[in-house]
Amino acid sequence: MREELLKSFVDMDEQEAVRIARELVESDGGAVAVLETCKEAMEEVGRLFEAGEYFLSELIAAGDMFNQIMEFTLPKLQGDEVASIGTMVLGTVQGDVHNIGKDIFKVMAEASGINVIDIGIDVPHEKFVEAIKEHKPELVGMCCLITLGVDSMKRTIEVIKEAGLRDDIKIIIGGGRVSQAVMEHVGADAWADDAARGVRLSKELLGKE
Amino acid sequence: MAVDAKQLAAERAARLKAAVELKEPDRVPFTGIGGDVIAAYAGITSYEFNFDYEKQCQAIIKYVKDFPSDQPVIGMTGLGNHVASMAFSDYPDLYPIISRVDGPTNDILGVDYCRFPGRELDENSSPQFIGREYMSAEEYDELIADPVKFCFEKILPRIVRAFRDMKAPEAHAAMARLALEKAKAGAAMRDMFRQLQELGYAPGGLSVFFAPLDFIGDQLRDIPNLIKDLRRYPDKVKAATEAVLEPLLKVSVNAKGPGVETAMIPLHLNEYLSPALYNEFYWPTLKEGILRLAELGMKSQVFFEGRHDAHLETILELPAGWGTAYFEKTDVRKAKKLLQGHTCIMGGIDVGMVISSTPAKLDEYIKEILGEMMPGGGFILAPNIGNLPRETPIENIRAVYEAVEKYGKY
Numbered sequence: 001m002r003e004e005l006l007k008s009f010v011d012m013d014e015q016e017a018v019r020i021a022r023e024l025v026e027s028d029g030g031a032v033a034v035l036e037t038c039k040e041a042m043e044e045v046g047r048l049f050e051a052g053e054y055f056l057s058e059l060i061a062a063g064d065m066f067n068q069i070m071e072f073t074l075p076k077l078q079g080d081e082v083a084s085i086g087t088m089v090l091g092t093v094q095g096d097v098h099n100i101g102k103d104i105f106k107v108m109a110e111a112s113g114i115n116v117i118d119i120g121i122d123v124p125h126e127k128f129v130e131a132i133k134e135h136k137p138e139l140v141g142m143c144c145l146i147t148l149g150v151d152s153m154k155r156t157i158e159v160i161k162e163a164g165l166r167d168d169i170k171i172i173i174g175g176g177r178v179s180q181a182v183m184e185h186v187g188a189d190a191w192a193d194d195a196a197r198g199v200r201l202s203k204e205l206l207g208k209e
Numbered sequence: 210m211a212v213d214a215k216q217l218a219a220e221r222a223a224r225l226k227a228a229v230e231l232k233e234p235d236r237v238p239f240t241g242i243g244g245d246v247i248a249a250y251a252g253i254t255s256y257e258f259n260f261d262y263e264k265q266c267q268a269i270i271k272y273v274k275d276f277p278s279d280q281p282v283i284g285m286t287g288l289g290n291h292v293a294s295m296a297f298s299d300y301p302d303l304y305p306i307i308s309r310v311d312g313p314t315n316d317i318l319g320v321d322y323c324r325f326p327g328r329e330l331d332e333n334s335s336p337q338f339i340g341r342e343y344m345s346a347e348e349y350d351e352l353i354a355d356p357v358k359f360c361f362e363k364i365l366p367r368i369v370r371a372f373r374d375m376k377a378p379e380a381h382a383a384m385a386r387l388a389l390e391k392a393k394a395g396a397a398m399r400d401m402f403r404q405l406q407e408l409g410y411a412p413g414g415l416s417v418f419f420a421p422l423d424f425i426g427d428q429l430r431d432i433p434n435l436i437k438d439l440r441r442y443p444d445k446v447k448a449a450t451e452a453v454l455e456p457l458l459k460v461s462v463n464a465k466g467p468g469v470e471t472a473m474i475p476l477h478l479n480e481y482l483s484p485a486l487y488n489e490f491y492w493p494t495l496k497e498g499i500l501r502l503a504e505l506g507m508k509s510q511v512f513f514e515g516r517h518d519a520h521l522e523t524i525l526e527l528p529a530g531w532g533t534a535y536f537e538k539t540d541v542r543k544a545k546k547l548l549q550g551h552t553c554i555m556g557g558i559d560v561g562m563v564i565s566s567t568p569a570k571l572d573e574y575i576k577e578i579l580g581e582m583m584p585g586g587g588f589i590l591a592p593n594i595g596n597l598p599r600e601t602p603i604e605n606i607r608a609v610y611e612a613v614e615k616y617g618k619y
Contacts, residue, residue, distance in 0.1 A: 014440065052519070056481040060436045095334040097324055100432060122330070148245060148335050150564055151600040176515065177561060177594060185565030193538075 002037045009041035010048075012058060014065050017041075021069045031076035038069055042111035046196035056104070059195055063107035084115040086206040088139040089131045091123035093152040098145035101175055105141070105195040112199050114139070114206070125152075125159040132165050138206055141198070142188070144175040154186040170205040174198045217409030221279040225589065229508060229533055229553045233586035237579060237617040240555075240589060241278030242563060242609060244285060244596030245335050250275075250603065255334060256327025259286070260312035262397035270404050276610055281410045285596060287311035288323050288338050289417060292368055292428050294460045295453075296361035301463040306391045308417075308464070312336075313394070317386045319370030333599055343367045344429040346438060349445040352429070353452045364429065413468025415510065418461040418502060420495040421450035423477045436481065439490055450494040458498060462505050471508045471532070474499070480515030487520050499527060508532040510555070513539060524552055537593045542581050545588070555589040557582055558609065563592070564601050568608035575612035583619065590617070 001024050008016040021038070024030045045062040048054040074082070088109060092102050099121050109116050117135050119127060132140065140160070142153050153173055160166050172190040173183060183191035190205060192198035220235075227234035248258035251268035258265050265286065273281045287309045294308045315323050324330050324337040343364050344352065352359045366373050371383030402412050419427075425446070426435040438446050461472045474495070482491055499509045509532035517539045524534060525547070535555040536544055544554050557578045562571065582588045590613060597606065 012440070055483045055486075055519070057436045057439065057483065057486060060433055060481070061440065064433070064437060095331055097330070097337050097339050099339075103433075146335055146337065147560055147564070147594060147596045148598040150561070151598055179559070179561040181559070181565045182561045185561075 002033055005034070005037045006041050006044075009038060009062070009065060010044050012061055012065075014061065014068075017065055018068055022072065025073050025076060031073050032081055034069060034073045035077065035082070038066055038073075039111050039113065042066055042108060046108060046199060049194065049196040050200070056194075059104050059108065063104055063111075066107055066111050083113065085113040085203070085208050086139060087115040087117065087135055087137040088141050088202065089117045089119060089128065089135055089137045090141040090143070091119040091128065091131075092121040092143045092145075093149050093156055094122055094124050095152045096144045096146055096149040097121045098143075098175075101145060101195070102143040105143070105174060105198050108195045108199045109141075109202060112203060113208075114199075114202060116141075125156045128156050129160055129163045129165065132160065132163075132169060137169060139202055140169050140171045141202070142171065142173050144173075144177070147177050149175060150177070150182055150186065153182075153188070157187045172198060172202055172205060214407050214409045218406070218411040221409065222411050224279050228587055228589045229530075231530060231550060231553060231587040233583075233619050235619060237583050237613065237619070238279045238589045239613045239617065240280045240591040241273075241276060241282035242558060242560070242592040242597055242606060243272060243276070243282030245333075245599045246597040246601045246603075246606070247272045247282065247284040249333075249599035254327065254332045255599070256312075256325075256332035258284070259326055259336060262394055266397055266401040266404070269401060270408070273405065273408060273410075276606065277408070278610070278613075281405050281408070285336055287314075288320075288336055290318075290320060291417075291419065291424065291460075292343075292360050292364050294463075295357060295424075295456050296365050298357055298456050298459045298463065304460075304463040305395070306388060308460075311394065313390050314387060317371065317383055317390060321368050321370065335596065335598075338427075340427050340431050342431045342434055346430075346434070346442060349442060349449055352425075353445070353448045356453045356456050411468055415471055415473040416461045416464035416469055416507065418472040418474045418498055418509070419457055420474065420476055420478070420491060420498070421453045421457060422446070422491045422494070423475075424453055424457060425449055426478050432478070432481070435478075439486060443490075446490060450490065454494050454498060454501075458501055458505070461502065461507070465505075465507060470506065471510050472502050473510050473512065475512040476514050476517075479513060479517055479520060482520075484519050488523070492520070492523055496523075496526060499531060503528075503531065510535055513537060518543070521547055524548060527552070533589065535589075535591065541578075541588075545582060549585055549587065553587045553589065554582070555591050556593050557588075557590050558592045560592050560594050560597060563597060563605050563609060566605060568604050571605055571608040572612045572615075575609060576616045579613070579616045583617075586619075 005020045021034050025034050106116050119131050171188040173188045174192045178191045190201040224234040224238040228238045247268050248255050251271050253264050290310045297303050297307050310320050312325050322338050322340050326332050326334045372380050426432045502509055512535040514537050529551045533553040533555050541557045
């Protein structure tokens with residue numbers, strides 16, 4: 001059944017994937033199996049995206065399927081069965097109110113085992129600092145869609161530095177208009193303009209790949 | 210217009226026209242680069258730029274004087290009000306009033322998806338469009354039956370706060386105030402165009418057309434919902450793209466006028482879709498739209514947002530000389546290999562580089578792009594995305610203009 005779940009999930013057969021997951025979750029140890037299989041499926045979808053076989057629409061559809069299945073799976077799991085590989089504070093930087101890219105990344109990051117603390121959109125620089133102090137993440141993810149976000153990211157990273165927190169974290173920036181040049185300009189550690197690459201690099205920054 | 214200015218305007222227009230006609234002009238046509246930086250360069254906030262017509266005009270004229278190119282760089286002065294344009298598409302004379310929302314008109318209308326600096330956003334932010342679900346999946350049949358009626362009766366009241374109840378005095382008052390405000394804006398605009406003419410820019414602009422699936426995704430269903438609809442209700446989505454095509458064309462033609470003979474088509478979902486989905490749901494009505502616009506006497510300038518690599522070859526299905534393909538992240542060199550002699554290519558300047566690089570590196574960068582892209586003609590140099598943020602170093606902008614001057618001669 002795990003094989004069938006994996007196949008229907010990766011093939012974007014939403015109805016079938018949800019049906020199998022509902023059935024499997026009721027069996028003994030089924031919830032753990034569903035969680036692991038869906039994580040594996042999300043990883044495969046990400047791999048297919050990076051290989052150019054899948055596109056953003058598949059990432060969105062997969063994220064939606066994952067959320068649907070987790071809604072009835074997570075309540076059946078014990079706390080220690082949902083292992084995390086690290087924590088990330090994630091937000092769209094001050095001045096930018098876009099969320100689609102951030103939300104696609106978030107579900108894929110969660111599926112890869114990262115504990116994501118989503119602090120929203122148009123996030124003031126200081127709020128990143130507060131969230132870092134409160135949640136002590138290994139990673140900070142900053143998103144922007146529009147070009148003004150570039151300097152907002154730069155300023156946010158400066159404020160994190162001024163607070164003496166820069167050395168405790170790795171920073172990945174993401175969004176449609178970021179690039180290697182932008183990463184160097186703002187002083188981040190990695191960049192991604194798609195969610196699949198973002199998750200892969202986040203895992204690398206956590207030393208998990 | 211003084212004789213010199215007239216001649217300059219004619220030269221600039223000829224340069225752009227030659228490129229669209231796939232020829233080599235005297236120099237590479239350059240659209241200029243600008244955006245939020247225009248306000249910063251004039252020492253005003255983005256709030257002032259978006260809400261004070263006079264300051265906006267002064268800022269634009271100052272920038273255009275200091276950074277001349279083949280098109281005046283106006284920057285972002287508002288957001289489209291596309292559902293309203295469709296709802297009132299039978300009234301072409303209302304198009305200039307209804308089609309765009311700027312700061313003051315948004316104060317009157319209260320458009321749900323608009324965010325303006327100094328209002329919902331920081332005073333130095335950019336105006337932003339944030340769509341959400343305005344139409345439910347159950348309403349596809351109504352949209353298909355009569356898109357104009359549906360947009361007027363159902364969607365407009367959900368999007369525009371002042372039109373919540375079209376029978377209420379509030380709606381009528383808003384319409385009247387909108388007309389009064391647009392008269393004020395129109396006077397300021399005419400003054401700006403007069404000054405631009407003196408600087409050697411012919412009056413004109415771009416009409417707008419949307420790929421039908423983008424209209425449904427951005428304006429009605431919101432993208433994450435539409436992506437699910439493609440799998441859940443494929444027939445309805447397809448029928449809806451066919452139904453909205455004609456009124457979208459009508460809106461685009463409503464904007465046609467002296468100097469407005471090109472329709473800008475900003476694509477959005479192109480990057481989201483696999484070739485299979487693109488060819489089934491997106492391309493057929495977009496292609497039909499481009500062909501119909503040509504019949505109606507308009508060229509198309511398609512902005513291919515993001516990476517269009519997976520769908521590049523479909524462009525060859527259009528007749529040679531159909532118009533301009535403006536690329537964001539698709540490598541223009543790669544596009545040139547495929548499209549030379551068929552499609553005018555526009556783009557080439559990575560805005561990220563202009564924000565973060567140095568004048569010396571930018572000189573080298575522009576030299577390299579022009580060296581590869583100019584031979585054979587059919588190329589317009591432009592930023593890959595039309596908005597330089599406020600903090601963009603002015604010396605970097607200057608370096609780009611100087612490099613175009615140095616290396617842009619045929």
